[in-house]
Amino acid sequence: MSDVILEMRNITKTFPGVKALDNVSFSVQQGEIHALVGENGAGKSTLMKVLSGVYPHGSYDGDIFFVGKECIFRDITDSEKEGLVIIHQELALIPFLSITENLFLGNEQARNGIIDWNESISKTKELLNKVGLHESPNTLITDLGVGKQQLVEIAKALAKEVKLLILDEPTASLSESDSEKLLQLLLQFKEHGISSILISHKLNEVSKVADSITILRDGATVETIDCHKDVITEDRIIRGMVGRDITHRFPPRESNIGEVIFEVRNWNVDHPLHKGRKVSSNINLTVRAGEVVGLAGLIGAGRTELAMSIFGRAYGTNITGKVFKRGKEIDVSTIDRAITNGIAYATEDRKAYGLVLIEEIKNNITLTNLDKIADMRLVVNEPKEISVTSTYRDSLNIKCSSILQLALNLSGGNQQKVVLSKWLFADPDILILDEPTRGIDVGAKYEIYTIINRLAAEGRGIILISSELPEILGVCDRIYTMSEGRIVGEVPAREASQETIMKFIMSQKEVMAQ
């Protein structure tokens, strides 16, 4: 092949407690489409953030060479100046500005600070033609569909005279025809000598357009496949993505499973803003006493949305379906009632939705059930509160100077334990844990798994949402797989492997696509 346009050598990036990238090397040839695949959390996004200067030079180890020059990017503007443009999964367009205004945001076609609108609009037309988007330059972004917005993003990249285009999950939220159009566009850019890096979970797309594929796993490169030499199968890619040793990462688990205690029947939820767009369709699931049930799936599969809609309709509109506890239908129409009826939901985003960071640990723990420690359900009995919350600190091993410490000053793992304590204080029968180990280090993860085992042993039903397949396999008794708001598979954990679950998800994606 021709020259190397990008070379990243021995990149290592550590966050407190976690090595996100470990000695990763990665190179892209001039004029190729290079796919980057890996599980959630494998380090794809981190690698791209290092490349584009989101993590500035000096905050990582290793060297980056782009078009033969060493890159010392302080921020994202530096990398864009060199012609390296990243398009994120969440689009970075301003909804109430027009296409033209968005295209030249930060790059205004101006003379002495006064914008030349004629120049801007004629350039916009030219760029829109290149990406095949036939809209008036004055159209507001909010009036465009997601697919067209994606095209505007690409046009914006072209406006910056891009040499290497990085697309992070560009087709995740696109329809099949829009995805097809986008892939064609990438092939067209290739003709004109623009290279791209494509991050995608959709392996069929990857194998269709990519010239080479690099697989990342646990922050390290597994292999780079040249699509023109090697025979690529999805099996091979999947094996590369998930194949790893999972012994001793999970505490041993002896399950003692009882009767069905929780059941959701014919559950349907619409998107809160787009009425009629289903985020959960026809969900049926059961949980037994003492059972840990996993919900596997990719980000965006609708697992969090399902959990929150069950938890007092905290998400979605037009919710239909029934929820049963021990055979009796229960009222989960408000969060308060869901909690009273023994359901708890520990959020995936503990900082935004889980904790009141500026308050003390003890106040956070008791918030779900203040009545329990209040005299006449009115006046908080602080001595009682302190002794109760201290027992949680001890039994969950929350590392803090005192339970009067602010939640703000705890590490991620300990914050997560506070979130767990808070839900244990509500004494639920069904505990839904949404990504309980996200962003916390290995040791704390093990402790969380131990707590999950203990809760199940007490006869509670646990639903575990996790995007890390090894975790789902290591902790759960039974696994549901979700994709596009549906349950697409159910297997006992003993019979499941990462490959089978990944295949479930992938095959479903293709079925849906056709």
Add this chain to the structure above:
Amino acid sequence: MKTLVTLFRSNVREYGMLIALIVIMLFFQYQTEGILLKPINITNLVLQNSYIIVMAMGMLLIIVAGWIDLSVGSVAAFIGAIAAVLMVKLDVHWALTMLICLFIGGLVGVWQGYWVAYIKIPAFIVTLAGMLIFRGLTLLILQGEAVGPFPMEFQRLSTGFIPDFFHNEGFHITTVLIGVVLSVVLAVLDWRGRKNQQKYGFEVTPFYFFVLKNVFIIAAVMWLCYLMASYKGLPNVLVILFILIAGYAFVTSQTVIGRRIYAMGGNEKASRLSGVNTPRLLFGTFVNMGVLAALAGMIVTARLNTATPKTGVGFELDVIAACFIGGASASGGVGKVIGAVVGAFLIGVMNNGMSILGIGIDWQQAIKGFVLLLAVFFDVYNKNKSV
């Protein structure tokens, strides 16, 4: 054992404003050649600022919940106008009038709380609208003129003094007795709190500091009572204020509802997902504000003995400033009732002191602005330093 200096440093936020208040009082005491702390002036100071303090307590809850209320000045005027028309033009009994006014204040809160909590219109906009609406309604009710005077009983709400059961000429013994009882109660409560903390193994302030603090508080209470006693005794308003301050301090720090308001202000989403009915709680804080604004409106109207269309213009600014000077955070979740009261007194002392010194309204405004900025800067600076 901690030294006094480190102790002060760790509690600088708590005591900072109190010390600022004392410094400012001493400054004006010196500059006014002793007029500031004369019994009659102290009594006046309390009367002049009572309605600000009353509203500051309601405002504090709203600010802690994460919002703001710009309408309180207009609402106070509106209620004053209703009270005046009821008593002067319709001859309604003063006690019934007061009940009706408190009820209407609650309705005003229902109106604003509904838009903010359930329709989710930002409180800034709803209460800005309220500021205009209730000012307009005040003009309408009064038909553009001043209405008064009021029955003696109504005026006593703000110009009356508690009776002296000893009928002592020149010195109000009941006032001093109340001061003694209050001092004992405060000291006992503090002692019990300390005992309780020790029981649970928490670090408590050293004993000498505890004694020092209580001696200081008792001295301040007794001295204030002595000053009041040598004039006409405790004003009725001060009794109302004390009951309100004690009540709100208790509700905010000790009750389930208080806890939930702070949690809601700290993180609304997390609180909602913890089962707190946040819309209803927010609605409640606005209803509470409405009732307190009504009370303040009656106090100020009774004091002036006339309801005018211009009553209460700019009150909201003093009330909001009092909360922020007292350490409340504009982003919600942080603030104390006592802080807001100290903040209100600080503004009151400055108003009063500068007026005695004959400083024009122009400079008064500017100086108050600087003090507000300085106080909040002090807060932010401390916070950044501790991180």
